Amino acid sequence: MIRSTLLSAFILLSLSGLAMAGGMPHDRLSDPALETRAQHLFTELRCLVCQNQTIADSDARIAHDLRLLVRTRLQDGESDAAILEYIHSRYGDFVLMRPPVRAGTWGLWFGPVLILILGGASVIQIMRRARRDQQESDNT
Amino acid sequence: MTRKHIITLLPVLLFIGLMGVAIIPLLRGDDPSKIRSVLIDQPVPDFTRAEFSSSDLKNRVVLLNIFASWCPPCEIENEMLLTLKKDHAIEIYGINYKDSDAGRRDYLQRLGNPYVAVTPDPKGELAIAWGSYGVPETFIIDGMGRIRYRHAAPLTPGDLEKIILPLIREIRK
Numbered sequence: 001m002i003r004s005t006l007l008s009a010f011i012l013l014s015l016s017g018l019a020m021a022g023g024m025p026h027d028r029l030s031d032p033a034l035e036t037r038a039q040h041l042f043t044e045l046r047c048l049v050c051q052n053q054t055i056a057d058s059d060a061r062i063a064h065d066l067r068l069l070v071r072t073r074l075q076d077g078e079s080d081a082a083i084l085e086y087i088h089s090r091y092g093d094f095v096l097m098r099p100p101v102r103a104g105t106w107g108l109w110f111g112p113v114l115i116l117i118l119g120g121a122s123v124i125q126i127m128r129r130a131r132r133d134q135q136e137s138d139n140t
Numbered sequence: 141m142t143r144k145h146i147i148t149l150l151p152v153l154l155f156i157g158l159m160g161v162a163i164i165p166l167l168r169g170d171d172p173s174k175i176r177s178v179l180i181d182q183p184v185p186d187f188t189r190a191e192f193s194s195s196d197l198k199n200r201v202v203l204l205n206i207f208a209s210w211c212p213p214c215e216i217e218n219e220m221l222l223t224l225k226k227d228h229a230i231e232i233y234g235i236n237y238k239d240s241d242a243g244r245r246d247y248l249q250r251l252g253n254p255y256v257a258v259t260p261d262p263k264g265e266l267a268i269a270w271g272s273y274g275v276p277e278t279f280i281i282d283g284m285g286r287i288r289y290r291h292a293a294p295l296t297p298g299d300l301e302k303i304i305l306p307l308i309r310e311i312r313k
Binding site for chain 2: 048049051061062064065066068069072087089090091092094115118119122125
């Protein structure tokens, strides 16, 4: 009795995991190669209404629609790049988990590196100065 | 001010700058869940349906509204759409997002039908073509078949007076 309860709980939990990984099992494409491409594309696309979740992770209606669109277009023989480009043309940079590098997004891509360099440089400078002060006080 | 001072102050200035970037949109009351449509000033997406096609949205100012019978804000908004139709003679085309035929029929019968034509979108692909991310959404299309405005929320009387009607008047000039 307990064992069968545990077993069914295990099966249900495993199924819910599948459901979260890009839709219900019955939505999956029968061709495993296409389904792998679909799953990859899902991780490249941001869900529009859930702020920083990919459409693979989201339960939102729009995420479901986008997954369906990706799968349908893959089955129609479209390339990954063409599918991403179509969705990008409808929703803009926001929908891409990795927005394109261009003048408007330089801050996004290189800002953190710039801050790291500036921060690192000032830390090194402070440490150098501290050591010099130490030496000077040792000499006197 | 010496060079040393400037270097010491640099992190403080950077910090204030970053704070500004983060705080200004908050003070302005921007809603981060609202995404500006990239389709503004772009031609309407190409589509052909039995009920209407993209070519029907050209030659005059029209509205396109995405709605569903299961969407309570759409029900409230329907009143505004009826006002636009009756009092301002504005043609509204409808995309019925992920709905059933019965649901749509009952909804329009119960609340009144503000649409010139309605096309069902059971899989949501037409909504994606319009860059929609929820219902209701309303687009204003100018006489040249270009999208001029997208409203990603239910229309209120205030929206009609302050945004929709002034923009339509401006386009028609």
